[in-house]
Amino acid sequence: FMPNLVPPKIPDGERLDFDDIHRKRMEKDLNELQALIEAHFESRKKEEEELLSLKDRIVRVQPSPLWLLPPCPCGHSATAPSPRAEEEARKKKAFSNMLHFGGYMQKSEKKGGKKQTEREKKKKILSERRKPLNIDHLSEDKLRDKAKELWQNIHDLEAEKFDLQEKFKRQKYEINVLRNRISDHQKV
Structure with missing residues (x-):
């Protein structure tokens, strides 16, 4: 059973200005797009600055080879790990773990791939059903x-x-x- 629906009535006397409506919609879309572009470029610029600062820190933190270190006057061997060297090694390990995190994310995405394909199927069907309104x-x-x-x-x-x-x-x-x-x- 389907309730009897009545199509909406378009007034006879009034003349709608579709060009004006379309123009306003286009202006609104253009303004939104410009705002999105500006936000994207600002975030991109911040990310690049962060990346450069991280690269500089990595270059500064990287230890020099042992044969370039001057001999220790206190009699300690240069090969014994100092607390600073341990901290640097820990930082390097954490940084390498961050680099490999992308592989972990790909594995987790493969597990949820079925949901992704269902969404893609739905989007495809909806795009076929929806026709452009000219x-x-x-x-x-x-x-x-x-x-x-x-x-x-x-x-x-x-x-x-x-x-x-x-x-x-x-x-x-x-x-x-x-x-x-x-x-x-x-x-x-």
């Missing part, structure tokens, strides 16, 4: 026809949605009945 060049009568066509399309989709929901409810009920039968059968 109404800029249409006259008033053709716009009315287009509105009726879109309304009919919505009506069909709502009817299909309702049918699928009812089918789902029926299948869920049947599954519950069958489960009850199985559990009753296993008790005997």
Whole structure:
């Protein structure tokens, strides 16, 4: 059962200025796009500065080879690890772990690949269903026809949605009945 829907009425007396609406929408989209571009470039600039500072720190922190170190006057051997060398080794290890984190992320993405493909399928289906709305060049009568066509399309989709929901409810009920039968059968 589908409720009787009525298509929206377009007033006869008023003339809508679709060019003005389209122009305003385009200006809004352009402003949003410019803001996004500016934000992207600012974040990119900050990231590059951080990367350069990290590279400088790495170059400064890297220990020099042991044969270049002057002999220690206190009698300690140069090969014994100092607390500073241990800290540097720990930092290097942490940095290398950060570099290998990308491989870990790829493995975790492969595990969740099924969800990703389901999303991609849904996007593909929706992009096929959605058609571009080219109404800029249409006259008033053709716009009315287009509105009726879109309304009919919505009506069909709502009817299909309702049918699928009812089918789902029926299948869920049947599954519950069958489960009850199985559990009753296993008790005997």
